[in-house]
Amino acid sequence: MPDNSLPVIKQKEQYAKMVKQSMPKARVGRNIFWAFVVGGLICLLGQFILNFYQALGLGASEAGAATSATLVFLAAFLTGLGVYDEVSRFGGAGGIVPITGFANSMVAPAMEYRAEGLVFGVGARLFAVAGPVLVWGTVTAWAAGVLYFIFR
Amino acid sequence: MQFFWAFVIGGVICVIGQLLIDLTSYKFTPAHVLVTFVSAGVVISALGLYQPLVNLAGAGATVPLTGFGHLLAQGAINGVKQHGLLGAFSGGISAAAAGITAAVVFGYLAALTFRPRG
Amino acid sequence: MAAPRKNGKQTVFFQSPPVIIAAASIVGAMEGDGPLGSYFDRVVYDTYYSEKTWEKAEQRMMLEAMRKALEKANLQEKDIDIMLAGDLLNQIITSSFTARALAVPFLGLYGACSTMCESMALGAMLIDGGFADRVLVGASSHYCTAERQYRFPIELGNQRPMTAQWTVTGAGAAVLAREGNGPVITHATIGKVVDFGQGDSQNMGAAMAPAAADTITCHLKDTARLPDYYDLIITGDLGAFGKRLAEQLVTQSGYDITERFSDCGILIYNAAQDVHAGGSGCGCSAVVICSYLINQLKAGKYKRLLVTGTGALLSPCSAQQGETVRGIGHAVVMEMR
Incomplete structure (x- = not known):
């Protein structure tokens, strides 16, 4: 144990140093590579879907919305099958950052809390992670609109 | 060419997320990453810097959650242009409505249909 | 008295x-x-x-x-x-x-x-x-x-x-x-809650190692025994990194346990199972004690064990409020007579 004649704060500092030295090297290079590949591939898939909808004659914003909805559906389906968590476990932020990760963050808690009922289980937990995202997105976008109103 | 840029820009945006996770030694959870990206997307878009990225990379810029922030910000700003201050309240969510509704509906249905594997 | x-x-x-x-x-x-x-x-x-x-x-x-x-x-x-x-x-x-x-x-x-x-x-x-x-x-x-x-x-x-x-x-x-056949429990050392300021719930080994080391050194002092009295000194679920830290801490206190030190969390999985630092949870030490360790005592492979269960007193509520993860360790001595 660290010298216990030292003040507690010093002991804690000594220990924090020990912990730091013992920490394994994070696999940053490997993680970044797979985040790039997985994230890139999901966006590439999105581009194919987008082009497909545009070829069907949808306008730019309609095609974008349809693409989002399609990706969300795929992610929800893969989460249900228990596949999507493996994608993010492997690809890290590559699976989290795309809108598919957002969908995963809604479906995962919702289906897991199914046993707690349709109101407090599915209903409430659907927003366990998505809630904060919508709150932050809504508030910042509102602020952007207000600032635009003032300074335009 | 657009496919190339979709892959590269989409990949790079995800790498930024990965760096946030790795450099904070995993204090950044998926929730933190998503919140940060939505908010960052709103700010970048409001400064007018996100649209050029969308023009270049298409889905590479719209599929990451920063694109969701871009949608919210442009919605709020266009709302103000059309309806004045009230547009700041209605514009953002209406622009992103399809994505949000899809996520809620498919999320709900998936929760009813599937049982987590464990 | x-x-x-x-x-x-x-x-x-x-x-x-x-x-x-x-x-x-x-x-x-x-x-x-x-x-x-x-x-x-x-x-x-x-x-x-x-x-x-x-x-x-x-x-x-x-x-x-x-x-x-x-x-x-x-x-x-x-x-x-x-x-x-x-x-x-x-x-x-x-x-x-x-x-x-x-x-x-x-x-x-x-x-x-x-x-x-x-x-x-x-x-x-x-x-x-x-x-x-x-x-x-x-x-x-x-x-x-x-x-x-x-x-x-x-x-x-x-x-x-x-x-x-x-x-x-x-x-x-x-x-x-009170009576019967099997290994006996001769001593128990009740641990203190030890907090060295570790707040990372994804590194519980580091949060628990000081508590484990504190209980082990306290046990050795209280009983005036040296580590070689035991065939094996084993902790509950420190994992690979926590075990190394506990080893260093016990060494700093003047006892060398490296030769006979192990951890249930390391024993329970193999490297190919991608569990990272090792096993944890109440079940970790429970199933290892109730199967492997007692089995080895009965088989005569070990005669004296010092088993230190390690706990990370983690609560999602206090963790989100920025509190540290507190550790605790309780030791029991099991002997085959």
Whole structure:
């Protein structure tokens, strides 16, 4: 144990140093590579879907919305099958950052809390992670609109 | 060419997320990453810097959650242009409505249909 | 007057050491596929164990481990004076549902992952103190129930750092008795809550290592023994990095345990199972003690063990409020005579 004649704060500092030295090297290079590949591939898939909808004659914003909805559906389906968590476990932020990760963050808690009922289980937990995202997105976008109103 | 840029820009945006996770030694959870990206997307878009990225990379810029922030910000700003201050309240969510509704509906249905594997 | 059965600061010794007359363990698929797989009484491959929820599955595991231990001891529920058990879930629901099914007098424990050793220490005290003849002890955890209570939903895509540990799915139970055949518990050292300011819930080994080291050095001082008195000094679930830290801390206190030091969390999985630092959870030390360790004592491979259950007193509430993760360690000495 660290010298216990030292003040507690010093002991804690000594220990924090020990912990730091013992920490394994994070696999940053490997993680970044797979985040790039997985994230890139999901966006590439999105581009194919987008082009497909545009070829069907949808306008730019309609095609974008349809693409989002399609990706969300795929992610929800893969989460249900228990596949999507493996994608993010492997690809890290590559699976989290795309809108598919957002969908995963809604479906995962919702289906897991199914046993707690349709109101407090599915209903409430659907927003366990998505809630904060919508709150932050809504508030910042509102602020952007207000600032635009003032300074335009 | 657009496919190339979709892959590269989409990949790079995800790498930024990965760096946030790795450099904070995993204090950044998926929730933190998503919140940060939505908010960052709103700010970048409001400064007018996100649209050029969308023009270049298409889905590479719209599929990451920063694109969701871009949608919210442009919605709020266009709302103000059309309806004045009230547009700041209605514009953002209406622009992103399809994505949000899809996520809620498919999320709900998936929760009813599937049982987590464990 | 000083307590007559107390040795030094934190250690008690037993005048007629209680006997572990039977022990049983049930584990999940990953633990069954691990290096200790053949020692467990039953391996359950379905995470739900045919129940509706994971919580119910964990309850079924604990109940079956308890019943199996009773069966091995040739006893029935009515022969048990007191049951001591705990788990990781809020309000220790696994244990109380199990106690409901067994209908025996029940004291619920919470020592996080140190619960198995806590229950054995207390059970031995109750017996040697003359308050009980037979005590049923046990602990359990389940990867899916713990993960969703403490961290993230199972299906949420997420990456875990290399220091993260994997909660063991499993339940261990043992019957302690005044008389009988089997290994005996000779000493117990009750640990203090030790907090060296570690706040990372993904590095629980670092949070628990000081508590483990504190209890081990305190035990050695209290009993005036040297580490080589024991064939094996084993901790509950420090994992690869926590074990190294505990080793360093004990060395700093002037004891060299490196040659005979091990950790249940490291033994239970093999490297190919991608569990990162190792196993954790109440079930980790519970199933390793109730299968492998007691087996090795009975087989004569080890004669004297110092088993230190380690617990990270982690709460999602206090963690989100920025509090540190506190550690605790309770040690029991098991000997084959």
